[in-house]
Each structure stands twice: as structure tokens, then as C-alpha cells.
Amino acid sequence: MRIVLLGAPGSGKGTQAQRLAERTGIPQISTGDLLRAAVARGTELGIKAKAAMDEGRLVDDALVLGMIRERLAEPDTRAGFILDGFPRNLVQAAALDGLLAELKQPLDAVVQFEVDRAELVKRISGRRTCADCACVFNVLTSPPTGAAAICPRTGAPHRLIQRADDNEATVAERLRVYEEKTRPLIAFYQSRGLLRAIDAEGQVDAVTERLGVALGLAPRPAAAARKGAAAKRPPRRKPARPARRRRPAARAEKRRPAPKKVPARAARKKRAGGPRTRKPPARRRARR
Numbered sequence: 634m635r636i637v638l639l640g641a642p643g644s645g646k647g648t649q650a651q652r653l654a655e656r657t658g659i660p661q662i663s664t665g666d667l668l669r670a671a672v673a674r675g676t677e678l679g680i681k682a683k684a685a686m687d688e689g690r691l692v693d694d695a696l697v698l699g700m701i702r703e704r705l706a707e708p709d710t711r712a713g714f715i716l717d718g719f720p721r722n723l724v725q726a727a728a729l730d731g732l733l734a735e736l737k738q739p740l741d742a743v744v745q746f747e748v749d750r751a752e753l754v755k756r757i758s759g760r761r762t763c764a765d766c767a768c769v770f771n772v773l774t775s776p777p778t779g780a781a782a783i784c785p786r787t788g789a790p791h792r793l794i795q796r797a798d799d800n801e802a803t804v805a806e807r808l809r810v811y812e813e814k815t816r817p818l819i820a821f822y823q824s825r826g827l828l829r830a831i832d833a834e835g836q837v838d839a840v841t842e843r844l845g846v847a848l849g850l851a852p853r854p855a856a857a858a859r860k861g862a863a864a865k866r867p868p869r870r871k872p873a874r875p876a877r878r879r880r881p882a883a884r885a886e887k888r889r890p891a892p893k894k895v896p897a898r899a900a901r902k903k904r905a906g907g908p909r910t911r912k913p914p915a916r917r918r919a920r921r
């Protein structure tokens with residue numbers, strides 16, 4: 634599955650990309666992470682990127698595409714990739730198209746995250762990251778409370794910091810850039826029949842579900858377990874004769890975690906009600 638997640642800053646695509654990667658085992662490719670990793674490893678592209686950033690220049694499209702090319706050469710991308718934060722403009726989109734055509738790995742879908750502008754502003758300006766564990770919170774919509782307020786790295790409360798470009802003054806500018814540069818990608822991918830729009834407002838879990846549906850994924854493990862429990866009941870009733878005796882014991886085991894009591898009770902029941910429980914099947918067989 635090769636997909637691009639498209640959305641304004643604050644639309645939650647990074648969070649969903651991470652969840653999708655965990656769920657599918659397909660790597661999330663974030664250009665921000667790639668840049669940081671390349672700089673940290675001191676690769677040729679990393680050195681160039683660092684020079685650009687140190688001089689306060691934007692890292693140019695060719696450099697970013699070069700990093701994506703390198704990343705897509707790694708074996709874990711054979712099953713696919715989730716691009717998050719790239720492409721950001723038509724030039725990058727066209728370049729990505731060319732690269733993927735060359736690699737014979739065309740995109741399967743582009744998911745557009747739809748979020749109201751007022752909600753975006755709230756999400757971005759409230760966003761805080763823990764300086765120690767990198768967990769992301771929102772002091773306006775999901776402040777860290779209770780056990781979640783304690784940093785798993787330090788055991789003390791998270792040290793929340795605001796990203797320099799997450800303040801309200803720059804939010805408007807980032808959204809303007811998105812509207813001008815990135816929004817045209819919606820039409821670009823729509824014309825290629827790849828676009829799937831989802832409502833990305835509301836609970837994170839609900840958005841995860843919508844994303845799964847948009848991509849035609851099987852229900853998530855949690856949802857599958859719930860459905861599976863319900864789905865298991867009818868088959869248990871169906872195989873009438875062999876399952877009949879075992880069923881009460883199996884149920885008792887589930888209700889009572891203490892395993893020692895179950896055989897004792899079952900044994901007592903057998904002794905006391907044995908003949909009675911044996912009769913109905915016999916009568917049924919006789920009728921047939």
C-alpha cells in the first residue's frame with residue numbers, strides 16, 4: 634500500500650500516519666524525520682540540508698526528493714509506504730510522480746484530511762511536545778492529565794514545550810501557505826483518481842476508523858476483538874452435539890478466573906445433575 638496523507642498543519646495526519654504504520658507495518662515516511670536523520674547521520678544529502686538550514690534557507694525540493702529516493706531504496710518499503718508531509722506543492726508532486734513511475738511503485742491512494750480552519754488554529758496553537766519523551770499533547774483539546782501527565786522517560790511531569798512555529802502568529806501564515814501551495818494537490822490527485830477525503834475532526838480514534846474505511850482496511854484489532862467476541866457466539870451454538878458438554882465449563886472458566894474451582898464445580902454438577910443433563914439430547918435423538 635503506497636499512500637500519501639494530505640492535510641493542513643494541525644489536521645492530525647502525522648498522528649494518523651503513525652497509527653497507520655503501527656497497524657499495517659508499513660513505514661511512515663515523514664520528510665521532517667528524514668531531514669533530521671540525514672543530518673544526524675551526516676550523509677551527503679544531510680550535510681547539504683544542514684548547510685541550507687544553518688543559513689536559514691529552505692531545504693529545496695530536489696534535496697528532499699533525493700532523501701525520499703534514498704529512503705524508498707530501503708527494503709522495508711517493499712510492502713509500501715505512508716508519506717506524511719510530502720509532497721507539499723505541485724512541483725514536488727510532479728517530481729514524486731516521476732520518481733515513483735521510475736521505481737514502478739505508483740501511489741495507491743491519497744487521503745485528504747478535512748478539518749475546519751478554526752479547529753486547525755486551536756489544534757496548532759495548543760500543541761505542546763514533551764522535551765523528554767517527544768509525546769505530543771494539546772493544552773486546549775487534550776491536556777495531559779492523571780497518569781498520562783507523568784513522563785515515561787523521567788518519571789516527573791512532562792516538560793511541555795511549544796514548537797517555535799506552532800504559535801498563533803505563525804499559524805495564520807502556515808495555513809495561508811497551505812492554501813496557496815498545498816491545496817492545489819487535491820485537484821491534482823483527484824484528476825488521477827487517487828483522492829479519498831475523510832472528515833478529520835472529532836476524536837482521534839474516530840478519525841483512525843474513517844481512515845481505515847477510506848483505505849479499505851480490515852477493522853482494527855480492538856474493533857475486531859469486539860466483533861470477534863460477538864461473532865464467536867453463533868458458531869459455538871451451531872455444532873450441537875460435540876460442543877454441548879464442554880460449553881458450560883468453558884463459560885464458567887471465562888466468568889471465573891480461578892481455574893481450580895471450575896473442575897470441582899463441573900464435577901459436582903455432573904454428579905448431581907448428570908442424568909438430567911444427559912436426557913435432553915437422548916430425547917432429541919429419539920424424536921428424530
Ligand SMILES: [Zn+2]
Nearest residue numbers: 763766784791
Ligand atoms: Zn515526557
